[in-house]
Amino acid sequence: MSYHKLLFSEMKLRTLGRTGWISRLCDGVSRRGKVCFSSCSPKVCVVGSGPAGFYTAQHLIKARKDVEVDIYEQLPVPFGLVRFGVAPDHPEVKNVINTFTQTARHSRCSFYGNVNVGKDVSVEELQQAYHAVVLCFSKFFLYMCVCVCVYVIRGMGVPGEDLAGVYSAKDFVGWYNGLPSCQELSPDLSCETAVILGQGNVALDVARVLLSPIDILKKTDITHPALEALAESQVRRVLIVGRRGPMQVACTIKELREMVNLPDTRPEMVVADFQGVIDALKDLPRPRKRLTQLLLKTALEIPGEMEQERRNKASRTWGFRFFRSPVKVLADPDHNRTAGIRLAVNRLEGSGEGACAMLTEEVEDVSCGLVISSIGYRSVPIDPSIPFDSHKAIVPNTMGRVQQAAGLYCSGWLKTGPTGVIATTMNNSFDTARSLMEDMDSGVLHISSAKPGSQTIRALLEKRGVKPVTFSNWEKIDSVEVKRGEATGKPREKLLTVEEMLQVART
Template identity: 40%
Template sequence: MSDQPGTASPLKVAIVGAGPAGFYAAGQLLAAKDVEVEITLLDRLPVPFGLVRFGVAPDHPKIKSVTRIYEKTAAKPGFRFFGNVEVGRDVSHAELLERHHAVIYTTGASHDRRLGIPGEDLPGSHAATEFVAWYNGHPDHRDAEFDLSVKRAVVIGNGNVAVDVARMLGLSADELRETDTADHAIAALAESGIEEIVMVGRRGLAQAAFTNPELRELGEMADCDIVVDPAEVALDEHSRTWLERDGADVREKRNVEIATEYSTRTPDGKKRRIVLRFLASPVRILGEDKVEGIELVRNELVADDDGWLSARPTEETEVIECGLVLRSIGYRGTKLADVPFDDQRATIRNVAGRVIDENTDEQVPGVYTAGWIKRGPSGIIGTNKKCAQGTVDALLEDVAAGALPAPSEDASDLGELLAERQPDLIDWAAWQRIDAHEQALGEPQGRPRVKLTRIEEMVEAARAAAGAA
């Protein structure tokens, strides 16, 4: 093939999705030895950082500081960013391939998994993904509405997102005002009438997916008690065996210890309370015109021949009165135009990051994937670093083997092409102006930033600052 990278020209790679996986892949490629690399990073939104900006809880600023690493990547020679660009609308998959040796899709998994039970679509029943995006100021969900006048909310799920959602509902107004929570969410949450948040997990405490720091934070809130019935933390024989197995996760043992300590506490009579429930599954959301309650079935743990535990429903059921249900049972990726997709796994079809054709099961030359859209929604922010490295290693192996298709068009004209189709194109310098504007808004309030939550506001801030300069 002509125009092979490392010989007559640099390796040109487009990365679609400017979240953690996209930035890690960009940084790893730009640090690659023996090959010059040019990166074009694109995102549907004007602002980068994806899950770090729109998924991480606002009261976790230390986690958000990972963006400093991404900023160092953006400052390297060979990097360029185009925001407010949607692949499939402003530029096609084929046009990216024509201008690059490779395209890596790192678009994440932003849609919720459904419960599939009666009443799930009643007003007052929402995906936790929507709630998280709302309080984090995502433009797609900025105008979502949640009835926070109710007395009790039920959060379905036992992962970190479920814990974040429960905690956000329990934070005091003063705690919220120190964060970069979107202003519209601060106003609504400060006036919330919610007194109790019940978090329900399908399996037992020993199998819960949340991490130790997330669970520990629930017991350290200014105006919210943590309540755990001692019966909820009593381990059955299967759970005790699970914790004693070879290679048992220390995280699971520590979760049991933390929750067991919670079960010994006497509530302080704070404004709100978070109640932890385990071994229960929703079977029906109740109500006529809105959510009025939820029916749960009690589960028991059963072990298969390999010792893996699953939850099996019993005959015991109960109804919890509530006015708000937030479903947090996982995320799903969505299909991209002209990119092979695995509907069952809700990920791009791939083997070790190499995208695989749906019809031939052969590798699609020059097309790769990383992050949640590659492996599914698992792990923490840092997990994407290793995931991206695996994809980058595969790509560089293909470079060494001469297996990448040569670009048929000049990538240097992509900026002009995008600007013609998207007049509100945002480059890295424009994002930096948005960033500075948000930080300046937050500074007088002692907050890290005040987020702009509408695309037109972001574009206006970028233009106004450019004009002032």
Template identity: 50%
Template sequence: MLRCAFDGAIGRCLSTAAARLSQVPQVCIVGSGPAGFYTAQQILKSHATARVDMYEKLPVPFGLVRYGVAPDHPEVKNCINTFTQTAAKDRFTFLGNVTISEDVTLHQLKEAYHAVILAYGASQDTALNVPGESLRNVLSARQFVGWYNGLPDDASLEVDLDVDSVVIIGQGNVAVDVARILLTPIALLKKTDIPENVLDALSHSKVKRVTLVGRRGPQHVALTIKELREMIHLPECRPQLRPQDYSHLRDLIPSLPRQRKRLLELLAKTALDSPEPKLASSWSSAEREWSLRFLLSPVEILAAPGGHAVCAVKLAKNRLEGEGLNQRAVQTTEMETLQCGLILRSIGYRGINIDSLLPYDERSGTIANDGGRVTGHNGVYVSGWIGTGPVGVILSTMTSGFTTGKLVVADIESGLVDVSTPRAGKMLIQNVLRERGIQPVSFGQWTRLDEHETEAGTLLGKPREKVTNLKQMMDIIHQ
């Protein structure tokens, strides 16, 4: 029955719009984060007539810029201004509140569009797969980030901050962001767009120590120098770095690439040298501290008396095998236990599969592709983390988006993507959504919520107060 209705919709749309749509490339993008918007920007810039429709499962755009960037890094969100300019173009349409695979299938998108670009990122956690991982207060860093950024799915996350010590498994920028939010004075956090209920929880936090655990050595840390510098100068907090972990770095540093060299020079200086007087004074009076521990892999999470909450993590000590920065960690039988009341895992993220016919790689959590073209699917592309895995920052995602955008335009112009037969684009999909009772959200409707949040934030002395409930979002959007 649905198929008949779908086919009928195709016929009606094409019969009324064939002349107007002839030779106009209809392109859709799934996902409205940086990868999606940078891809759209490139296509609209490089092709004079292509139309781009962007689908997003949430009622709001911008993906990880809104829900992943640390609240105390507002400058990173400035790319939203560029994305808003893209959304204002007359050949662009935003359709929020639409879940591809549930409300609309990939097959339907391929019927409606000449090219389909998957840019929906990596939203699934990588698990530790150790005993005790299901204990209370063992959470993913991704969920924690979603919680303090007001992501509706994580807005009601149960986080117990009535603990002294926190262990974060991982040493990348997400792990550091989480550590910094846990340790930053509440007076500073109140100036950010962290939701009020989260600020209240953080204001009552008892956390004094955060330990970031890595399976390899200090030369392999995945954080960047900006994040390290912020941690070193974090008010009312001091680093607690064991000199013996860093003494070998100065022999390695001269042979390293410039970016890695600068990072490790700062790390070694912090661990091995006396700080300047002002910093020394700040550290001496600090009541909170952070540390990095290396060559450790979690093997079991231990329960507190009663058996429900975490009290410690048991770690295997590792040795390194191989050469240079490509060394791998090999577990030994020697163990160490770290006491803690909260564990956050930050060991990577995976994309989900939205269609069983896609060449989804279970191991990497990505869709197999050749430079952006999805393997075995002409006219289907990937952009950003769903194609590359969760690597890099917004700048690298911008590069991926521009590359995919240029590729799509090149394929259209070469005829690899055939645009001679008209496609109905959003008109067809809107018919499907209407039949299913789905109300897509336009970019103009999103701006109502944007104005509501910024006005509420102004009253509280902050950039915005995010609405974290989906029903409330939709009520404001449609009022």
């Protein structure tokens, strides 16, 4: 049957009312006018249900009317860093969950939570069951036992970093956002001064949560234990330390503006850190120029009367400290916990984004009881059979195609390294999906032969005693969390353990 005849038949059937079977048949017409029955539909497996996973699935489903996508996730709940990484006072960023939910509810998409790829099922078994496998891991699932690589926290590499009172930003964010593996953290917030190492958006998120009035936080989806701890917190001063200067700061202008306008706080900057910055403004690209101008205004300009009055009344302070690198965490007299941090004073070699920080012999000690390291993550390989670039800490790929591994693709930080925001992830995920579709159209992927997909994997999981959580199971969890939140005036009150999640999902 020609393509035009198929279209005519479809229009006629729309008028008469189509049965479900005919509807599915018409949905199976490809761009080339060929009918693909479900038994021969391309089956794609996505590992990881964060933004990278869902954006990849979304693009595949929209672009091809015959593709079927299954998403596998280690935890019983979906959405990755949108749930566990986005700051609780940024609900607008979490609205992307609505789009992901539409994708998960699509007739050609299935979600399988509570499945630990690498432990419950191997990547090799997934490759046998699917035409293509796309690896998409969220940065906050650092303990995932995947047969490719895991993300580990980049340590400071200085004496004393194992003292009580030193935490990674990943763990601290996971604690207040409800990541099950971080719920035993119980950070000590009894000190007056906290030092955050790193000046990216995550560092500013942590600073803002530490200093936000509790009346603001109690209206968010921050966890109840974290809210209680922050209500009793004695932290009144937060220093955000970076190894380079104001023109290399890694945060965005939105995050900086939120810090500047945070109620009951005032900025505390070192004027000398901004020497020569005004003269360099004219040569900066526009986004960097706007960010630097806001920094200069905050640090150097005399505020207006209303702003000055607001600052005078503030009970908490925050500030950037530039040109500083940690060299030692200082212990209290009993050598039990953190009492301060020693910072080396740096000088810059070069200029602009490529400027390098060089240590000098000058150091300064800062008294503090809390040190939070937000200096990044890197992936490490845990399966020698998968290609891995140790220098770039990524799976080597060409537009998402894993090198020397036909049918294997990657997206998110495995593809690019730990960089960018959710919008960045969306674009690189769409690129990976396009690469996969090009390979289907060109014949690089042999989609003419049927693959069993989830049918085989579900059987394997059942044999191994693993019961996946479906998206409808997740919606039970979602409903319980929302109802618990409504009782206290919050968007939701998250379940904090895998056991609780599974109990609700299987009720």
